[in-house]
Amino acid sequence: MFARLRPPQIAFDVFAAMAFTLAALAAELNTDPTMPFAGVSATLLSLTMGAALAVRRLSPGLALLLAWIGAISQMGFGRPPGFADVAIFGVLYVTAAYGTRRVFWAGFASVIVGAAAITLYLLRWGLTTGAALSEIPTAIAVLIAALFALGLAWTSGALMRSVLRARATRAAQTRAEAQTAAEQERTRIARDMHDIVAHSLAVVIAQADGARYAAAADPEAQSAALGTISSTARAALADVRLLLTQLRHSQSEGPQPTLADLEQLYGQVRAAGVDLRVDVDPAPQGEIPASVQLAVFRILQEALTNALRHGRAGGVDVALAWRADRVELTVRNPVATDGDPDRRPPGHGMIGMRERAQLIGGRLDAGAEGAVFTVTASLPLGAGAAPREGDR
Numbered sequence: 001m002f003a004r005l006r007p008p009q010i011a012f013d014v015f016a017a018m019a020f021t022l023a024a025l026a027a028e029l030n031t032d033p034t035m036p037f038a039g040v041s042a043t044l045l046s047l048t049m050g051a052a053l054a055v056r057r058l059s060p061g062l063a064l065l066l067a068w069i070g071a072i073s074q075m076g077f078g079r080p081p082g083f084a085d086v087a088i089f090g091v092l093y094v095t096a097a098y099g100t101r102r103v104f105w106a107g108f109a110s111v112i113v114g115a116a117a118i119t120l121y122l123l124r125w126g127l128t129t130g131a132a133l134s135e136i137p138t139a140i141a142v143l144i145a146a147l148f149a150l151g152l153a154w155t156s157g158a159l160m161r162s163v164l165r166a167r168a169t170r171a172a173q174t175r176a177e178a179q180t181a182a183e184q185e186r187t188r189i190a191r192d193m194h195d196i197v198a199h200s201l202a203v204v205i206a207q208a209d210g211a212r213y214a215a216a217a218d219p220e221a222q223s224a225a226l227g228t229i230s231s232t233a234r235a236a237l238a239d240v241r242l243l244l245t246q247l248r249h250s251q252s253e254g255p256q257p258t259l260a261d262l263e264q265l266y267g268q269v270r271a272a273g274v275d276l277r278v279d280v281d282p283a284p285q286g287e288i289p290a291s292v293q294l295a296v297f298r299i300l301q302e303a304l305t306n307a308l309r310h311g312r313a314g315g316v317d318v319a320l321a322w323r324a325d326r327v328e329l330t331v332r333n334p335v336a337t338d339g340d341p342d343r344r345p346p347g348h349g350m351i352g353m354r355e356r357a358q359l360i361g362g363r364l365d366a367g368a369e370g371a372v373f374t375v376t377a378s379l380p381l382g383a384g385a386a387p388r389e390g391d392r
Contacts, residue, residue, distance in 0.1 A: 002059050003098065014054050020087065021050030027083035041077035045070055049087035056091055060099035064106060067091040071114070075121050088114070089153040096157025097164070104161070111154050115146035191298075191352040202308045203232045206272035228271040257297040259288065265297070266318075269304050275315035276304075284322040289382055292327065295356045296320075296379065299329060299364065302353050303375045307333035311373070326362075329377040335368055353377070 005013075028042035035041075048070035056063040067088050074085075095107030119142045208229060269276050300318065307316045314334035321328040350366060353375070357364035362379035 003057060005058055009057065013057055017050045017054035020053055021046050024049060024082075024084040024087075028079070031080065031082050035078065037077060041073070041079055045074050045077075045079065045082075045084050048073065049084045052091050053087050056094040057098060060091075060095045061103040061106070063091045064095050064099075064103065064110060068110070071117070075117070081118075081122075089149070092150060092153040093157040093160075096154045097160040098157075104158075107154050107157070111147065111150040114150055115143055118146040119143040187355070191355060202305045203268050203272050204229050206274075206308055224271075228268070232268055256290065256294045257301075258290070258293045259284070259296065261297060262300065265301055265304065269308060269316070272308055274304075274308060274311075276318065277315060278318045278320075280320045280322070282322055284327075288322075288327075291360050292379055292381055295360055295362070296327060296329060298356050299353050299375070299377055300331065302350075303331040303366075306350075306375075307331065307373075311335055324381075326378055326380050329375075329379070331375040332372050334371050335373045 025042060025046040028046055029039065031038075031042070048066055052063045052066035052070065055066070070084070071088065092107050092111065095103050095110075099107060119139055122142055123139055266276055266278060304316065304318075311333040312335065316331065316333040319328075319330040353366070354364045357377050357379060360379055362377060364375070364377040366375045367373070
């Protein structure tokens with residue numbers, strides 16, 4: 001029933017109502033002091049209307065009730081319209097602007113009932129059976145004027161109500177967009193973190209196992225494995241630091257992997273002891289969009305990481321076909337035949353690969369066919385790769 005107002009708002013409403021009450025009391029006391037109970041009725045009317053103004057924003061419904069009490073007491077004492085009646089316009093405004101749905105329509109009803117009451121009161125109940133015809137046009141004019149004055153105050157509040165609702169809708173939409181953007185950013189960061197850490201740790205684990213087995217028989221292989229571990233860990237650390245920098249600062253994204261980084265990725269996989277065979281036919285012709293380069297790199301990185309972690313001996317085949325409007329990517333590696341890989345719930349890596357393909361309008365399928373696990377992706381190149389300077 002009562003709205004939450006800040007202390008400055010409450011203080012302003014109270015002081016404004018006190019000033020209005022004093023001004024209304026001074027004006028009402030000077031209105032026909034010879035009428036019965038002039039001082040009492042003037043004081044009661046001024047205090048009631050002032051109280052209605054004081055609580056108009058705190059409780060529009062209570063303010064409307066107090067305004068009606070003041071108006072009824074005014075008609076009961078036979079007082080003419082005066083300065084105190086100005087409070088009625090402010091009350092009708094807040095019922096439409098800030099009141100509940102019930103108070104909103106109660107204010108609208110008060111406009112109609114109040115206009116009729118004003119008309120009857122001003123004509124001294126002249127519109128009765130046998131009234132003079134000359135009073136009818138006057139009554140109509142008074143009714144129209146009262147409806148216009150009271151209706152204008154209520155309509156102004158209704159317009160303000162629409163403005164406030166529009167602002168609230170825009171604010172809610174802005175918050176929803178901000179939450180969506182934050183969720184998308186968290187998803188991107190989680191995807192990048194998984195790609196960086198999972199791949200690097202898979203290489204490090206494979207190299208560490210190889211170094212442990214080759215420690216006695218081949219010291220040089222152990223040294224090479226330790227070197228690969230060091231370089232892979234350093235590269236992963238640099239990528240993680242870059243990602244953390246993006247988290248701390250609201251700046252544009254840092255440098256992302258491109259097609260030029262694929263050879264380094266292939267080298268890391270081969271250094272882990274995997275027989276990796278890469279076939280690029282046809283080769284890319286022109287400038288490939290950065291988003292496509294990033295998607296190709298991350299999908300290959302995750303597919304090769306899965307092959308390194310879950311595959312078995314037999315090598316890994318990577319095929320890239322750069323068409324005029326798309327790139328087709330295939331990764332095949334042998335897997336153990338025990339269990340059904342297709343029935344396992346997809347991990348973060350598989351979900352991340354599909355998300356990366358879908359982000360640029362492509363598709364990705366992955367699954368086991370017998371003893372071979374296959375990842376296939378088709379990624380559009382947008383409007384097509386821009387031709388190189390020498391090809392024009």
